[in-house]
Amino acid sequence: MMQLDDLDRAILRLLKKDARLTISEIAEELGRPESTIHFRIKKLIERGVIDHYTILLGPELRPKKTALVILQVETPIIEDFLERYVNHIMRTLSMLPNVLFVAKSGKDTVIALLGDETEEKLNAFIEENIKTLPTLKSVNVYPLDDVKKGEELVGFLVEV
């Protein structure tokens, strides 16, 4: 798993901005022959440095309101149950299209990123689908009001 050199990184940066650039365009931009660019990209894909090519969906399809939710699960008397509780909650959340991201933090905390059309719908969703989950100790909701970095993330995660 050798390192990336400057040419590799330059190619990756260009493709990240626009993966539809043709090999000839990249070649011209970087002042290298097409065959070299072709070879490098082939290697980057083989090595898994490029996982895959994808599209980013635009604002039209992105939820207008997003919120981060942090769930703390009640510790049961029988300790072994905790992991099952948490996994069950994560599985349940993962299946909902409004839920863009789900992760566990520590043993008893679940973090989810939610998105919906409007603030009202989002709040309703939280009331009906999140706060009704059994065995919760606490639910903290953080609406994302102003995203400064990584905003496009939602266009990447949203399902179509």
Place this chain on the structure above:
Amino acid sequence: MMQLDDLDRAILRLLKKDARLTISEIAEELGRPESTIHFRIKKLIERGVIDHYTILLGPELRPKKTALVILQVETPIIEDFLERYVNHIMRTLSMLPNVLFVAKSGKDTVIALLGDETEEKLNAFIEENIKTLPTLKSVNVYPLDDVKKGEELVGFLVEV
């Protein structure tokens, strides 16, 4: 800004999985003529439904450890300063390559997603670059231990 029909959505789903599919491959997969697929994709791009084409970076380039950090900013005596404090913190964080995502929640809370090579480096980064920020009321760190949905997000956000 008309609606998407089933064909549009099918195309988007295929491109999301692999944006290097040729028009002929998509046409065959969906049992439609190439000219139709070509036309639809053109329209999807024109409308901005497809924001742009991009690549997802593989595990080699992704930070191994990620954590969500929730910062609460101390409310100053002069209320107007709060927004400046918060904006300043967001700007500062945004410039760091370890910081993958930054958003504001409410008036006094900043949410950031951090990533680094190892747990130690990540913790050091938090101690040195986060907890040292002025005017913080609280800092909560949630290491993301097990991501159930949206894991690829990091490969999308990471810089190269």
Place this chain on the structure above:
DNA sequence: TATGAAAGACATCATGT
């Protein structure tokens, strides 16, 4: 690994149903 050249595949566009 890098390059140049050549062959084949592809997107694109125009025209017509």
Place this chain on the structure above:
DNA sequence: ACATGATGTCTTTCATA
């Protein structure tokens, strides 16, 4: 919305260094 064909461009491969 679909079919077809003409055009120029791009990718891919291979031989060579």
